[in-house]
Amino acid sequence: MTTTNKTRLVVIGNGMAGMRTLEELLKLAPDMYDVTVFGAEPHGNYNRILLSPVLAGEMTIRDIMLNDVDWYAQNGITLHLNKTVTRIDRARRKVIADDGTEADYDRLLLATGSNPVMLPVPGIDLHGVVAYRDIKDTDEMIEAASRYRHAVVIGGGLLGLEAANGLRLRGMDVTVVHLMPWLMERQLDRTAANLLQQSLEAKGLKFKLEKQTAELVAGESGRVSAIKFKDGETLPADLVVMAVGIRPNTGLAEAAGLHCDRGVVVDDTMQTYDPRIYAVGECVSHRGIAYGLVAPLFEQAKVCANHLAQLGISRYTGSVTSTKLKVTGIDLFSAGDFIGGEGAEEIVLSDPSCGVYKKLVVKQDKIVGSVLYGDTADGSWYFQLLRDGQNIRELRGRLMSGQSHLGNSGHQGQNNAASMPDDMEVCGCNGVCKGTIVKAIKEKGLFTLNDVRKHTKASASCGSCTGLVEQILASTVGGAYQPADVSRKPLCGCTDYTHEEVRKAIIERKLKSIPEAMGFFEWRNVNGCASCRPALNYYLLCAWPHDYIDDPQSRFINERAHANIQKDGTYSVIPRIYGGVTTPAQLKRIAEVAEKYAVPSLKLTGGQRIDLLGVKKEDLPKVWADLDMPSGFAYGKSIRTVKTCVGSEWCRFGVQDSTSLGIALEKALDRMWAPHKVKLAVSGCPRNCAEATIKDVGIVGVDSGWEIYVAGNGGIKAEVSLFLVKVKSAEEVMEYASAFIQLYREEARYLDRTVHWVQRVGMDYVKKRIVADATGRKALHERLKDALRDEKDPWQERVHGAAAREFVPIRFQPGIGSA
């Protein structure tokens, strides 16, 4: 059937797992395959998770389409709808569908999903007995709801409850029958399940727990009319929904002789026992687990696509899953091991009259599971902590109060996404309201934070509303939400390698230029992008301080022009004023320069210096020449300032000479590039007038010496710095502070502030490297001194002609040199 010589890929199954794999594959290798897709249903790919809102009448089928038929055509994919593949001929490498359609393959992807489990009881084939898996089932239920009265849902799990809720909203009298003593026993403990049951009862649902179905009874018309239990009780039933579970759909694979064990067995690359055949999704058994939630399927899709694209660098190692019930008005979240057991502790907050129950299961200072009921705002945060295996010892006392109580002042006091009105602003930087975000998520089929950022700009600027956007995402897409895996964060869209992997290879493989690094890692885009180039430039500079030739074209304009670009395209100039201590001569010179160049605005900065705002780019070298002061690096991912208080020289309370130490530190760190900006402060007594406790490194003088604090932040999200160590002398301050900063320079990811990096690696680690290991500390200090030994002042270099054309515009002169 194919006319090209491309490798042929056949996909069996037109659902979320298969199509997500294709989407990922098209991103990686758009022209590699001739693709043919078989789907048993008559629709394009739709978001199966959102069938519940469709049943509930909150969304339509059109709302939940992910890939319509046009998408396949646009991507050159041959689509066979309404055709069920009935045979795989592995010897001849072809698949055959029920209508006789055949397709040859070089690679085959199985994404056959799962089948509903039907109870082996009499009457299961009657009219009015349905499963709840696809659009057809949903339509049948909607149709039944308009004509009949009594519905029985067998199965009190996630799917059953969503079905029951939808049918109830469509006016039916609904009873949920469940075999176990409480609802959703695989996701909830008894307490949460009881709260859930009460809320659902308040919505009009009825429950029969610990009931075993014996028979479905036919009525006069041949349609089901009643359900009969083992204990003899019967209930009227015009519609019976089977939601007792799913079973991987492996019939086709088994018939083809592929090894199956509950699901189609795959390895960590999603390959089956036949190397030409891959499998993803609910039909798969990976390390003995068959997943029935969507987030793992997406992770599998990504890995599978990587191997289909023959990149061969990623592995699927299993997923920790979380569950959210999509019943409007009920907030329920569950993740991981919520029962606990040996060696586990529970942190519980229970307030039944408010309908709030929160339980965290903790093992060895790590969250291993959580159940939240009534208030799930922090579900995604707990899940993130769980997935990352983050040590929560220091957070422990505040965990229950939620993320918004962790010194987070950036959220305008608003932290419950679900209760926010649609017109409330979420992202203050880009003016994005909740309604806009929800609309984009639904209409564009977005699942990840990055998607939402790209399409709406929400949280794409300062990032302080990230948590809120994640909550909105989680509450809108439910179980399909994939929190970003921060433990494996690719450097940017140009590569799948992480910051850490890239930094390691730069040193081990002695990569000394951006093209070398990109070549080594087979960067997808030949010049990289505006995200990775500045990162690589910094990593190379940090690794090879004397050998690396800085690439100005890979620097953000501020660092290329050594001044801060303003909204009108002019620049601001901030000369260095060490420790904030100036002289009359310096002030006069600044004043004269400001007059000479008609600088529109002069401002004192928060870092104790003077900002000349509104300088034209072509005037910059002249301004610097006339100022004759060092660059303040106020524009860089670099050392910014060392703020000081007056200290013991003048202040009647001062116990240490903070000004002298601040100046010494600023001189020692001068011209230092870093992953992000670095701010220090030195206070001469515990009154801390220099605000040292919200700085990357803050020094507070006490009578007996100096206390050193690190990883504070006064910006987007105020973070009080953490105590590192107390020392006696200024020399020791220099050594400890320098060592901490050098460790940050060597190990943090580009654009991490110290606070982000320390939160990730933990203060214990920092203390181990800086306080406990004296040899290591001295070595770090020496490496920093060495790195800075030949850094020159960039303004002076440019005053003397370096990078001249950066600052000189070309004049367009028609008539001269026309061609």
Add this chain to the structure above:
Amino acid sequence: MSEWIKICPLEEIPRLGSRVVQTGKGDVAVFRNGSDEVFALRDQCPHKGGPLSQGIVFDRKVTCPLHGWTVQLDSGEAVAPDCGCTHRYRARVGKGEVYLNLS
């Protein structure tokens, strides 16, 4: 009318960089990409008028320094999902010199 004006030798524009050309029609950003192709755009981002000439260049794109929009050098169109367009002028290289045509 189509007038090609010589503006500078190619090596006067850094590779993966740009130069600002001051014209009677306002500033024009002339870019040189990694393959030594040249492009000219009005030096204003379709978003909030940021100077595209100051952005990071890659492939046939430039990222605006003000708010990170990415603009296609060969069309002036913002890269999706952003939406907008800045005026494109014709530019070419001949015998090592860069020519710009504002008509």
